[in-house]
Amino acid sequence: MVAKVILETMQNAKKLVNIAEHISCDVELCSGRYVVDAKSMLGVLSLPGFKVGELHIHTDEETECNRILEQLLETGLLADTSDAAKKSLYDITTFGEILIDFTWQGMNVEGQTLFAQNPGGAPANVAVAAAKLGSHTAFIGKAGNDMHGNFLKSVLEKEKVENKGMLLDDAYFTTLAFVNVGEDGERSFSFARKPGADTRIEKEEIDIEILDRTQIFHVGSLSLTEQPARDTILYAIRRAKEKGSIISYDPNYRASLWKDEETAKTQMRSLIPYADIMKISDEETELLTGKGSPEEAAAVLFQKGIKIAVVTLGSKGAYLYCKEGGAHVSGFVSKAVDTNGAGDSFWGGFLYCISKSGKSPEQFTMEELKDYVRFGNAVASLCVEKKGAIPAMPELEKVKERMES
Numbered sequence: 001m002v003a004k005v006i007l008e009t010m011q012n013a014k015k016l017v018n019i020a021e022h023i024s025c026d027v028e029l030c031s032g033r034y035v036v037d038a039k040s041m042l043g044v045l046s047l048p049g050f051k052v053g054e055l056h057i058h059t060d061e062e063t064e065c066n067r068i069l070e071q072l073l074e075t076g077l078l079a080d081t082s083d084a085a086k087k088s089l090y091d092i093t094t095f096g097e098i099l100i101d102f103t104w105q106g107m108n109v110e111g112q113t114l115f116a117q118n119p120g121g122a123p124a125n126v127a128v129a130a131a132k133l134g135s136h137t138a139f140i141g142k143a144g145n146d147m148h149g150n151f152l153k154s155v156l157e158k159e160k161v162e163n164k165g166m167l168l169d170d171a172y173f174t175t176l177a178f179v180n181v182g183e184d185g186e187r188s189f190s191f192a193r194k195p196g197a198d199t200r201i202e203k204e205e206i207d208i209e210i211l212d213r214t215q216i217f218h219v220g221s222l223s224l225t226e227q228p229a230r231d232t233i234l235y236a237i238r239r240a241k242e243k244g245s246i247i248s249y250d251p252n253y254r255a256s257l258w259k260d261e262e263t264a265k266t267q268m269r270s271l272i273p274y275a276d277i278m279k280i281s282d283e284e285t286e287l288l289t290g291k292g293s294p295e296e297a298a299a300v301l302f303q304k305g306i307k308i309a310v311v312t313l314g315s316k317g318a319y320l321y322c323k324e325g326g327a328h329v330s331g332f333v334s335k336a337v338d339t340n341g342a343g344d345s346f347w348g349g350f351l352y353c354i355s356k357s358g359k360s361p362e363q364f365t366m367e368e369l370k371d372y373v374r375f376g377n378a379v380a381s382l383c384v385e386k387k388g389a390i391p392a393m394p395e396l397e398k399v400k401e402r403m404e405s
Contacts, residue, residue, distance in 0.1 A: 001057045001065045001089045002136040003072055004079035004358050005029075007044075008051055015075045016055070017041045023068060028056040030134065052082075054078050054356075056136070064087065079358050090162065091135040091334035091355040092248075093214035094231065095236050097198040098141050098156075098166065098224045099175040100148045101340060101389060117148075118388040119155040120177065121198070122220045122252050125341050125389050128159045129348025132393045135355055138162035138210045140236070142201040148174035149197065155390060165207035172197040179340055191256055199226040203235045211236060212243050213357050218347075221251035224267040225258060237274045246354070246361060249275035250347050253284050261287070274302065276361045277308040277354070281345050285311060294319040295326055307361035308369060310350065312343050312380075318373050324366040329373040332381035332402060341389025342380045349379030349399065378402040 005015060020027040020038035027038040031053040036043035038055060048055065057068060070319040097180035100306035101120035108114055127137040139161050143166035152174065175196030180188045193199070201223075211217070217240035223229040241247055251268045258264040265287055272278070272288075278301055280288050285297035294311035298321035301309040311319045314333040336342075353372035357364070378399050386392035394402075 001059060002091060003055045003057070003069060004356070005053055005055050005072060005077045006079050007047070007053055009225055010045075012046045012077060013041065017044055017225060019068070019071050019075070020055075023057060023059075023064075025058040027058070030054040030056055036173075048056045052358075054134075078113055089136070089213040090138045090210065090215065092127065092216045092218060092351050093138040093140060093165075093210055093245075094123035094127040094128050094218045095140045095223070096158055097121040097175060097196075098124040098139065098143050098152050098178055098194065099193075099198065102176060102178045103338070103340065103388060104178075104180045111242055115178065116388070117151075119152050120341070120388075121175075122222070122250065122344050123218060124152070124156070124161075124391075125344035126218055126250070126348045126351065127161045128156070128390045129345045129383075129393045130162050130352045130355075131159055133349060133352045133396045133399065135352050135380070138166035138214065140207060140210060142167040142169055142197045142205070144168065144172055144174035144197040144301065145170045146174055146404060148176070159390065159393075162210065165210045166351050167201065167205055169197040169200055170199050174198075189254055189256070191254070193257065195226055199229045203226050203232050206232065206236055206239075206240070208352070209239075214240065214245050216248055216351055217241075217245040218248035218250070219271065220249075221271065221345075222254065222257060223269045224270070230267070231273075238349045241274060245256075247275045248277050248279075248347075248351060250279045250343070251284060251288060252343075254255070271306050272306065275306055277310075278306045279310045279312060279343070279350070281312050281343055282347075284315070295321075297324055307366065310373060312346060314339075314342075317377050318346070320366075320369055320373050322364065322366060322369055323362065327366060327370055329370050329377060331377045332405075334381040334385050336384040338369065338387045338392070339384050341392060342384050344389065345383035345393055346376040346380035348393070349376035374401065375403065382403070 029038040031047045056293035098121040101118040105114040127139045131137045159219040178190040181330045223233040289297040289300040291297045298309040382394040383392045
């Protein structure tokens with residue numbers, strides 16, 4: 001369990017240590033890249049940033065979690081007292097496809113094409129990106145019970161993403177994506193998914209212990225391509241929203257996975273009414289909003305109820321729209337070798353900032369959101385400098401260095 005706590009004073013530090021000492025499992029207090037034993041007064045006082053921290057309690061047992069949250073609330077230490085935050089075990093939970101990206105690596109001496117096996121899938125990428133920065137994340141989805149599915153589950157575990165909501169299906173194989181990367185780092189895709197296991201997840205298979213206790217619930221659009229995943233994603237979004245989660249939506253248009261463009265447009269637009277925050281790329285503005293320019297597209301999304309809309313612009317950064325209007329946020333200079341996962345890493349960074357704030361989407365100022373977009377730009381600029389998506393996701397310290405450069 002992760003809980004955001006208020007420090008600021010010596011008295012609060014004493015209260016926190018007293019609560020931590022009576023917890024049977026390990027308890028860590030995190031502030032940025034610093035991690036200390038929350039049961040140690042000396043450790044807590046050694047933190048350089050003595051304002052707000054994250055309490056990492058190594059248990060998911062519901063009764064114990066509720067008891068600890070109540071103590072933090074009663075002592076005034078809980079930073080976010082909203083219902084969603086009080087119940088949250090996870091900062092961010094993502095739902096959707098997890099797959100293998102076979103990325104082009106050149107030719108061997110016999111002239112045969114070489115591909116590297118990389119873990120991927122937009123929702124899984126977002127979960128890992130945020131986890132690498134320090135968020136407590138979880139993934140819900142399905143892969144095949146095959147060599148690829150087992151590999152993907154082990155990757156999530158390695159990257160400290162909760163994977164108990166990831167199922168392995170004996171009847172269907174893991175989706176495979178063959179990714180060709182051009183000289184400019186841009187991608188083209190070919191899929192083996194007829195059907196892939198990710199499209200076969202049923203409502204009854206959703207791990208509601210994860211779903212019901214997440215601060216931010218993030219989804220993509222590839223689960224909308226086929227049943228039963230289409231009904232399952234709608235069920236999951238509605239349930240998460242009812243439980244008080246912030247709903248995040250990042251549609252990804254892959255033409256070859258849809259019957260036709262009109263079907264894609266209808267289905268991808270169907271999730272907009274449920275979302276609180278949303279990201280699209282500059283290539284998807286017309287499809288999702290009927291407007292060609294990023295500025296007009298973001299404004300349309302806001303009019304449709306999206307509280308924070310972001311349009312990514314590749315190396316040029318991103319365009320942000322919120323209650324205070326719109327703003328361009330420049331990107332960082334980088335030498336792109338592979339743009340696979342760039343948008344996902346950006347959004348993982350942005351959601352990391354949103355979750356750490358403890359605020360609801362309508363509470364943010366333009367200046368705060370511009371800082372978060374700039375942070376996401378820094379994450380993405382580092383990601384594109386290495387091959388693969390998940391293997392290229394940067395850690396927090398590297399992002400801070402990029403932002404200061």
